[in-house]
Amino acid sequence: MKLSAIIVEDEANSREILRNYLSKYCPDVNLVGEAASIQEALKLIEKHTLDIVFLDVEMPFGNAFDLLDQLPDRTFETVFVTAYNQYAMDALNNHAAYYLMKPINIDELIKAIDYIAEIRQKEDALEDRILKPKLNKVDGKITLPQLDGFQILNVSDILYCKADDNYTEIFLENKKILVSKTLKYFEEALSDFPFARIHKSYLVNVNEVVKYRKGKGGSVVISSGKELLVSASKKKDLLAYFD
Numbered sequence: 001m002k003l004s005a006i007i008v009e010d011e012a013n014s015r016e017i018l019r020n021y022l023s024k025y026c027p028d029v030n031l032v033g034e035a036a037s038i039q040e041a042l043k044l045i046e047k048h049t050l051d052i053v054f055l056d057v058e059m060p061f062g063n064a065f066d067l068l069d070q071l072p073d074r075t076f077e078t079v080f081v082t083a084y085n086q087y088a089m090d091a092l093n094n095h096a097a098y099y100l101m102k103p104i105n106i107d108e109l110i111k112a113i114d115y116i117a118e119i120r121q122k123e124d125a126l127e128d129r130i131l132k133p134k135l136n137k138v139d140g141k142i143t144l145p146q147l148d149g150f151q152i153l154n155v156s157d158i159l160y161c162k163a164d165d166n167y168t169e170i171f172l173e174n175k176k177i178l179v180s181k182t183l184k185y186f187e188e189a190l191s192d193f194p195f196a197r198i199h200k201s202y203l204v205n206v207n208e209v210v211k212y213r214k215g216k217g218g219s220v221v222i223s224s225g226k227e228l229l230v231s232a233s234k235k236k237d238l239l240a241y242f243d
Contacts, residue, residue: 001117001121002028003028003029003030003051003052003113003117003120004032004048004049004050004051005029005032005051005053005054006033006034006035006041006044006045006048006050006054007019007031007033007035008034008035008038008040008041008053008055008056008064009034009055009056009059010056010058010059011056012036014102015034015036017103017104018054018104019031021104021109022109025106026109026110028117029052029113032044032048032050033048036059037059037060037061038059038066039061041053041067042067042070042071045074050075051077051120052079052113053076053077053078053079054079055067055080056080057080057084058084064080073215075214075215077097077098077116077119077120077232078232079098079099079100079112079116080096080100081104082099082100082101082102083102085101097112097115097119098111098115100112115236118236119239122235122236122239123212123214123218123235126212126239127212127213128212129211129212130210131209131210131212132242133206133242140155140156140193141153141154142155144170144177145180145181147180151177153170153172155205156205157172158170158190158195158205159171159222159224159226160202160203160204160205160208160222160228161186161195161202161203161204163183163200163202164178167182168181168182168186170186171226173224183201183202183203186203187203190203194207194241196234196238196241197237198220198228198229198230198231198234198238199230199231200231202228204220204228206238206241208222208223208224209222210222213227215229218232220238
């Protein structure tokens with residue numbers, strides 16, 4: 001599939017290098033414009049329907065995160081291209097699909113494009129459809145530690161789990177349970193069952209997912225009607241559960 005893209009980079013030489021790499025090594029990318037500032041980038045984003053924005057972090061009169069803050073409902077994937085590795089966590093928190101360090105490694109660039117192409121194909125096929133995962137019904141139990149002992153819960157009753165610092169909220173159909181364990185603990189405890197870590201804050205029972213929606217990171221709607229964000233880095237693992 002063809003992926004529509006723009007480059008947002010204030011250095012002309014860096015734009016030229018990336019443009020040439022895309023032309024030579026990434027034939028599925030259709031570069032529709034380039035911007036040297038946030039203001040120019042906003043005009044291009046408004047004008048085009050985009051799949052990818054290649055985004056430098058440091059720019060005059062603001063940075064990449066200032067741009068993304070102005071686009072809360074974006075549907076494109078973001079690939080950060082920067083010489084500064086200290087922005088990696090901020091990029092992750094802003095739902096970046098990929099983080100490329102300068103000078104650009106061609107193999108890493110190709111991997112970024114392949115990753116996004118696979119995600120876009122899956123998203124286009126699944127967006128707003130009623131989903132049915134390629135799974136059998138969850139069957140099993142989990143023990144939840146409590147202050148006064150423990151509680152045994154059917155795994156199939158769990159809709160999703162939400163991180164709350166060093167605690168986890170377990171959401172069932174009609175109630176929630178607060179447990180003094182981290183979300184990482186439950187990710188490991190439920191690893192033999194079809195639960196997907198879709199975000200730093202969410203672990204979801206895949207059997208309860210009924211819809212997928214594209215967005216800055218994407219989101220899922222579960223059977224209760226609750227909509228949960230999906231991190232860009234977690235999309236591929238989640239979408240693999242569905243036809």
